[in-house]
Amino acid sequence: MELLDRSGARLHTLLTRLTLREDVAEELMQELFVKLSDVATSKKVSNWDAYAYRTAVNLAFDWRRRNKQIFVPLEAVSEPASNDCSPLAGLIRNEAVQEVLIAIGRLNSTAREAFVMRYIQQESYESIAEQLEKTPHQVRALCSKVMNYLRDVLGQNRTPSAGKEVHDVEN
Amino acid sequence: MSKISEEEIRHHLELLSRIQPSAQSTDRAVQRIRRVLTEHKQATKTKNISIWRIIMKSRITKLAVAAAVIIVVVLSGLPFLGKKGSGIALADVLQRVEQVQAFMYKMKTKTTGNMQPGMPSGPMEMTGTVLVSTEYGTKMDMDMNMVVNGTSQKMRQIMYMLPPEKKGYVIMPEQKQYMQMEFSDDLLARTKKQSNDPREFLRQIINSKYTDIGKSVIDGVEVEGFETTDPACLGGMMEDVKVTLWVDRKTELPVREEMYYKMNEQMQTEVVELYDFQWYVQVNADEFKPVIPQDYTNPLPNYKMPTMSEEGAIEGLKFCNQMLGRYPKKIDMMNLMNEVASEFRSIEDSNNPQALKLRERIVEKLGLHGNTKEQMSKLSQEEKTKKIMEFTMEFTTEVMRPVQSLAMFYMTLVQEKKEPAYYGEVVTPTDADKVLLRWKASDNEYRIIFGDLHAETITPEKLAELEAALPK
Numbered sequence: 001m002e003l004l005d006r007s008g009a010r011l012h013t014l015l016t017r018l019t020l021r022e023d024v025a026e027e028l029m030q031e032l033f034v035k036l037s038d039v040a041t042s043k044k045v046s047n048w049d050a051y052a053y054r055t056a057v058n059l060a061f062d063w064r065r066r067n068k069q070i071f072v073p074l075e076a077v078s079e080p081a082s083n084d085c086s087p088l089a090g091l092i093r094n095e096a097v098q099e100v101l102i103a104i105g106r107l108n109s110t111a112r113e114a115f116v117m118r119y120i121q122q123e124s125y126e127s128i129a130e131q132l133e134k135t136p137h138q139v140r141a142l143c144s145k146v147m148n149y150l151r152d153v154l155g156q157n158r159t160p161s162a163g164k165e166v167h168d169v170e171n
Numbered sequence: 172m173s174k175i176s177e178e179e180i181r182h183h184l185e186l187l188s189r190i191q192p193s194a195q196s197t198d199r200a201v202q203r204i205r206r207v208l209t210e211h212k213q214a215t216k217t218k219n220i221s222i223w224r225i226i227m228k229s230r231i232t233k234l235a236v237a238a239a240v241i242i243v244v245v246l247s248g249l250p251f252l253g254k255k256g257s258g259i260a261l262a263d264v265l266q267r268v269e270q271v272q273a274f275m276y277k278m279k280t281k282t283t284g285n286m287q288p289g290m291p292s293g294p295m296e297m298t299g300t301v302l303v304s305t306e307y308g309t310k311m312d313m314d315m316n317m318v319v320n321g322t323s324q325k326m327r328q329i330m331y332m333l334p335p336e337k338k339g340y341v342i343m344p345e346q347k348q349y350m351q352m353e354f355s356d357d358l359l360a361r362t363k364k365q366s367n368d369p370r371e372f373l374r375q376i377i378n379s380k381y382t383d384i385g386k387s388v389i390d391g392v393e394v395e396g397f398e399t400t401d402p403a404c405l406g407g408m409m410e411d412v413k414v415t416l417w418v419d420r421k422t423e424l425p426v427r428e429e430m431y432y433k434m435n436e437q438m439q440t441e442v443v444e445l446y447d448f449q450w451y452v453q454v455n456a457d458e459f460k461p462v463i464p465q466d467y468t469n470p471l472p473n474y475k476m477p478t479m480s481e482e483g484a485i486e487g488l489k490f491c492n493q494m495l496g497r498y499p500k501k502i503d504m505m506n507l508m509n510e511v512a513s514e515f516r517s518i519e520d521s522n523n524p525q526a527l528k529l530r531e532r533i534v535e536k537l538g539l540h541g542n543t544k545e546q547m548s549k550l551s552q553e554e555k556t557k558k559i560m561e562f563t564m565e566f567t568t569e570v571m572r573p574v575q576s577l578a579m580f581y582m583t584l585v586q587e588k589k590e591p592a593y594y595g596e597v598v599t600p601t602d603a604d605k606v607l608l609r610w611k612a613s614d615n616e617y618r619i620i621f622g623d624l625h626a627e628t629i630t631p632e633k634l635a636e637l638e639a640a641l642p643k
Contacts, residue, residue, distance in 0.1 A: 001208070017188070022192050026196060026200040119187075151180060154174070155175060
C-alpha cells in the first residue's frame with residue numbers, strides 16, 4: 001500500500017504510455033500490484049520502486065505481445081483519451097508510434113528498461129543508473145545503442161517482427 | 172511500412188512521454204488495487220489455499236497422480252504401437268505368438284528420476300502379473316512402490332482392459348475405490364494392441380533395425396537374442412533406447428524381453444522386463460470379470476478416457492492456453508505434463524484467473540467451503556485420505572484429461588509417421604494464419620491447426636509457404 005501511495009500514479013502513467021490504453025493500464029496496474037503483493041511474502045527485494053517499475057514494463061510489453069494487433073480500432077478503446085488535448089487517441093492510430101513501441105518491445109529487458117526510463121519517462125541517466133545498478137556512462141551507452149538499433153530497424157523497409165526475437169544491444 | 176528517421180523516432184518518443192492518463196483513470200486504478208489487495212490478502216489467509224497446500228503436498232496425492240498418469244499411458248497402449256514388419260526369423264516368432272489364445276507373464280518396471288514436477292522423486296518400481304486373452308482382454312495385477320519424500324509408499328492396482336465391453340477398470344483395494352473407463356472406438360482400436368504386450372514388443376523390434384546377438388541360456392533354456400537400439404522402435408520419442416528379446420530356440424516363443432530407455436530430462440530411465448512367460452494357458456470368462464466389493468466407491472462415475480482425435484487436441488491446446496496464457500512449448504507427453512504440472516504446482520502463486528477458477532472449482536467439488544484447513548483438521552485420517560483421493564480424481568479429470576488428449580494425439584501422429592510438426596514456441600493464439608500443428612492427412616494433403624485453433628486441409632505447396640513464413 002505504501003508503494004501504491006508513493007508510486008501508483010507514476011506506474012499508471014508508465015503503463016498508459018506503453019499500452020496507449022487507459023483501460024488496459026488499469027487492468028495491468030491491478031495485475032502488477034497483486035504480483036508485487038505475492039512477491040512480498042516470498043522474496044527479499046532491495047529496491048521496491050525499481051522492481052515495480054521493471055515488472056510494469058514487462059507486463060506492458062507482454063500485453064503488447066499477446067495483443068499483437070498493431071492498430072487498435074478507436075471504438076474498441078473504452079476510454080481512449082484523458083482529455084481532448086491528449087495525444088493518446090492520435091497515437092493509437094499513429095502507425096509509426098506503434099512501430100517504435102513494437103521495436104522497443106523486442107529489446108532485451110535491461111536495454112528496454114533503460115530506454116523506456118530515459119526516453120518515455122524522461123528520467124536522468126543518474127537516476128536510471130541507480131535503479132539498474134549500473135554507471136551513468138553505461139546507461140548512456142546502452143541508450144545510444146538502442147537508438148542506433150531503432151534507427152536501423154525502423155529506417156529500413158523491414159518489419160521488426162521479421163527480425164530476431166531478442167536484440168542483445170546491451171552487449 | 173514507412174521508413175522512420177532518428178529525428179522522427181525521437182519525436183514519437185517525445186509524444187509518448189507527454190501522455191498523461193486522466194485523473195479519474197488513475198484514481199479508479201488505485202482504488203481498485205486497494206480493494207483487490209485487501210480481498211486478495213484475506214483470501215490467501217483463509218480460504219482454499221490451505222486445502223490446496225495440504226493436498227498438493229500429500230504423499231497420497233503424489234502417489235495417486237503418478238498412478239493416474241501411468242494408468243493412462245499404460246492403458247492407451249502407447250508408446251508400444253506398431254505395424255507388422257518383414258523380418259524373417261522374428262516374423263516366424265511373431266506368427267507363432269499370434270496363434271496363442273491366452274498367455275501369462277510377469278512384468279517389472281523401474282523408473283528413476285521425476286516423472287513430472289511434484290511427483291515422486293525417488294525410484295518407482297512396479298511389479299505385476301499379466302494375463303492376456305485374445306478373446307476376453309487383459310488383466311494386470313500390479314504393486315507399485317515409490318519413494319516419496321524419502322519414505323516408501325505402496326499401492327496395489329488391479330487393472331482390467333475389456334475390449335468386448337469397450338471398458339476398462341482400475342481397482343485400488345487399499346483405498347476401497349475403483350475407476351471405470353469407457354473407451355472410444357478409436358482408443359479401443361489402439362488399446363487392443365495393449366501396452367507392454369510382448370506381441371507389440373516383438374513387432375517393434377521387427378520394424379526396426381535389429382541384430383542377432385547370439386545364443387545364451389536363461390533358466391536352463393537355450394535362447395537366441397535379438398537387440399535393437401533404433402529409437403524408431405519406440406516411435407522415435409525416447410532416447411538411449413535398447414530393446415532385447417530372448418527367444419526359446421526350441422519352441423520359438425519369447426522367454427524374456429527387456430527394454431531400457433530415457434523418457435525426458437527428469438525421468439532419467441525406465442527399465443521394463445517381461446519374464447516368466449507361460450504360453451497356451453487355459454482361461455475362462457470369469458477371470459476377466461472385475462471383482463468390485465460393494466463397499467468400494469467410484470469417485471469419478473463419469474470418467475472418460477482422453478480422446479485421441481483432432482477435436483481432443485484442439486480442446487487440449489485451448490485448455491493449455493487458458494492455464495499457461497500461451498501454447499505449450501512442446502506437446503510430447505512428458506514435456507507437456509511437466510509444463511502443465513509446473514503451473515499447477517505454483518498455483519498458489521498464480522494470478523492466472525483461469526487457473527484460480529479451476530482451483531476453486533475443484534475445491535468446491537470436494538464440498539469444502541470457508542475455512543478448509545479447519546475442516547480438514549476435523550476429519551479422521553481415513554476421511555482425510557478419502558478427500559485427497561477425491562481431489563486426485565477431480566484433478567485427473569479436469570487437468571490431466573485435456574492435456575493427455577493433446578499429447579496422445581500427437582504421439583499417434585508420430586507413431587503413424589504422419590510427419591507431425593508443432594510450433595508452440597513461436598505461434599500464439601492470435602496468429603490465425605500461422606501453423607501451430609500440422610500432420611500429413613494423405614499423399615497430397617496436410618491437416619493444419621492454426622494459431623487461433625481453426626483447422627484446415629491444405630496442399631504441401633501451401634504448407635511450405637506457411638512454414639516459411641513462421642518466425643524463426
